[in-house]
Amino acid sequence: MNRRNFIRKTALASGALMIPAFLKPFEAIAAGDITAYKNLVIIQLSGGNDGLNTIVPYGNDIYYQKRSTIAIGKSDVITLNNMQGLNPALSALKEIYEQGWMSIINGVGYPNPDRSHFRSMDIWQTASASNEFLTTGWIGRYLDSACTTCKNPYTAIEVDDTLSLAMKGAGIKGIAVEDPAKLYQTTREPFFKDLVSHHHDNLTEDNLGYLYKTMTETYSSAGYIQETSKTYEVSADYPATALGNQLRTVSKFINSGLQTRVYYVSLSGFDTHVGQQGQQGRQLKIYGDAVAAFIKDLKKTGQLDNTLVMTFSEFGRRVEQNASNGTDHGTANNILLFGGGLKKAGIYNDAPDLAQLDNGDLRYTTDFRDVYATLLDKWLDVTSQGILGKGFKPLSFI
């Protein structure tokens, strides 16, 4: 037996799933194998996206009073109903909305909101209360929940070079893969290969065992992801942006039949204290164009019904603009959902109340953990209570 075969038969055998991929790498995966897989794609908008200029309450005069220079003009808004419409930078999403593949939840937040970027992002990623510090993420705890489909790091993939807290469980963590070929290359360092192949039967419960276990899992996950996805070529056009590339990679993973349930990507640049219209408009266009391309791509490949996309940001912004044609950190915000299987497409609940504010900020009407509970219970098929620490009320968008 030469050394490479030895490695295949030992270290790699730990992922039994990998063997078929190795034995028949060029064989297309039967459609039946992958249709059962429901995917959740999370898009994080970092910096605190201004929800009021994203889904514009153009039917509310208060909006125009409070934002004399940065409001989106009525004639520019892409109307969705007689109260709310899309920022024109999101024009690519109009068609998606009309097809019934988009849903908007207004007024999502949590009690005692924190206006610090990193703290509020922490709260969203760990699904904690605002006075609670958790060291695991909500997707990480989903991995920990030992559901039948979440034994491997690649159950949750972040298309990035580092892993967010959201993806870290106590026992199992997701995997960050910006470029599957590059990750594969790094793990195939001959010296690392030798370490992995010689230590596979030597896994103990202590920290050294944990390190070797993580290394071995990374090795086999990188192999699995690369071998499974390398032959699938995305044929759809994506905008040439970082987010466009990330969603193209997600499409490649979904369509090649990767046994992954959660994908995580992010886009930053939403902290618009100054000159908001230009800055936010550019970021929203990047976002809308990339998401529209992704949704249309999945529709064509038949994966849209199995995919749900959720977009969130760590907070919305204050209702009244500031003196620099921007907005400062606020509270409640909208969540945008996309997919072929939405039960309630369109605008899910009432537009935010701009008259009843809390110290100039929107009052939340839906707890973000209600949204998470919905995704966990109804889409990822686990029980949300253990993962979120207590029972939240699932919504009816799926």
Add this chain to the structure above:
Amino acid sequence: MDNLRQIKHLYARAGFGLRFADLSATSGLSAAQALEKLFSDSEASELIDSVPEDAGYSMLARNDKAARKQFMQMQRREERDLNETWMAHMSTTDAVLREKMTLFWHNHFACRSRQSQFAQQLNNIQRQHALGNFGELLMQVSKSPAMLQFLNNQQNRKGHPNENFAREVMELFTLGRGNYTEHDVKESARAFTGWGFNKDGEFAMRPFLHDSGEKTFLGHTGNFNGEDIIRHLLQQKQTAIFICNKLYKYLVNETPEPAHINAMADVFYKNNYEIKPLLRFVFTAPWFYDEKNTGNLIKSPVEFLVGLNRQFYITYQRPEVLLQFQKVLGQVLFYPPNVAGWPGGRNWIDSSSLMYRLKIPSLVLNGGLIDFSGKADPEEEAYIAANRNRQPVVDARVQSHAGWERVFKSVPAGENKLQSASFLLEPAMSKTLADELSNTTDLKTMMIQAVSTPEYQLC
């Protein structure tokens, strides 16, 4: 455990690892004597001084766009300088115990400040009192502009209390959750009203904002002010227990051993929160040298990088490379994830951070090449050849320099190569790893391999 292993373990925990050069300096010493050497090496407190006192607020006063932009750029540069200066200091100082404890307090009193001179000031408070008195440290940290700002005490006023500061002082700095009531939070928040700082970055008690009325706190009633609250907190034995529990996890084992922690707390409390007697107790306790307490702690990214820098005398032409390493490994100094600090332990390790950890040593030591003398198949030969070709490119990007000559000169004569390589690791070298390393006969390659392993992540 033989004497050398004890000293090596001591240096791994009380510092950032024993170097070959330290071998001669500690030869003939017992572990207890080596500890006294660590204390005396840390006697002086050399403060960090990379950020000027006046941070250019005059620029802001001009209130035009160009000045603000210039100010922001300057702020970012200062942040970077501060980070680089501390990393360089940890990587070169002889006062390793002081820096190791400064790093502990940096995480215990976790704080982010946009004003680098505030961050530097807090860091120096933690350094100055790192081995001093915890009560004094707590008082000074609590009165530092960085912390007062971070925990919103500037907004804590009579009639409009902001409880954030008071809550965190109890939850994170002294008692820990479950050892105080919401009523205690409310009452102590009133006592801290008026605590703030002036524009020169000095603590300022603003009497007109202070609520001087009667408060009841932890069962005591009086017209307490902030100092009184801190004194009451120090009277609670629970504060000693809480700190010792955290310190035990940092220095000894992630799994707390109540008997050891209680013994530590007794020493700490009896010595009026003096830190040195506590450390002396830990580092001379027989259990500190138990096998189960050696080579089992996961190094934080900073400990990992500093240890590597120290062992190989690495210098960086572009120090921002170290900042990039901190980012990808998940620990940027002065940027804790939240007020609770970095959770540590296995939280440091995920697929990507581990791969970076395995790859970084060869990047800074050898242009990304891990030479391999095992039985390589053609594919692997090609892999290594490609990496060898890329070495100049990697070197140009990382621009680090390792003091190999110094390393080789300090390796004890007569030691075999495998022994020298295993000296770099805290866990005992397994036979499999020894076999793996024995594939090569080149000491440099062997050392690079040794520090590119999961074993090297432990101390």
